[in-house]
Amino acid sequence: MMKHTIAVLVNDQPGVLQRVSGLFGRRGFNIESITVGQSEETGLSRMVIVTWGDEKTLEQIEKQLYKLIDVIKVIDLSSRPMVARELALIKVTAEPPQRPEILGVVETFRASVVDIGTSNLTVQVVGDTDKIDAMIELLKPYGIREMSRTGVTAMIRGNG
Incomplete structure (x- = not known):
């Protein structure tokens, strides 16, 4: 398959x-x-x-x-060779003492924080499905409160 x-x-x-x-x-x-x-x-x-x-x-x-x-x-x-991307918004539990660690994960994945609450952060990540899956795995220990994924969008690379 x-x-x-x-x-x-x-x-x-x-x-x-x-x-x-x-x-x-x-x-x-x-x-x-x-x-x-x-x-x-x-x-x-x-x-x-x-x-x-x-x-x-x-x-x-x-x-x-x-x-x-x-x-x-x-x-x-x-x-054929293609460019494929997906977007995910991930709301993760983030008490102030945990935030530097979480921000390190966000920076490593070239993601961005799009909302900050008193006890959580909402992160936006764009990339291929494997990248998003990997980031989710690293954020799970902090507690994912909510998540929304767009699904893949794609195009053929180059002049195709």
């Missing part, structure tokens, strides 16, 4: 996200993450979907997506 990152260019219409996610559910394909936003073309949105499967599964996903009327283009990003 391999992780696949797929970009899907779709018409920006109500219900498209539901139809795409419903297709995955009906076919028994799992979505690890999905991000959706405007694309460079007016009227089109770009979905970036991370899923798991072998090459046959990926081929089936692509074929099924193209059957949806609002799908314009499907691109397997993971088959």
Whole structure:
């Protein structure tokens, strides 16, 4: 089983996200993450979907997506060099004596503190999934109170 990152260019219409996610559910394909936003073309949105499967599964996903009327283009990003990023906001328990240690972790990961409470800090980190997972592991001992992750967004590198 391999992780696949797929970009899907779709018409920006109500219900498209539901139809795409419903297709995955009906076919028994799992979505690890999905991000959706405007694309460079007016009227089109770009979905970036991370899923798991072998090459046959990926081929089936692509074929099924193209059957949806609002799908314009499907691109397997993971088959080429790509830039992939995710954003996470992590609220961690941080009493004043612990803050220097936590700030050391934040600095090491080139993250930033975006909010400070009396007994907590909210940290923003951007990077690949492994970087975010590693930072979460280092912050767990302090007590993660809340966390929100965007899911992966990606593009092909260079002139592709």
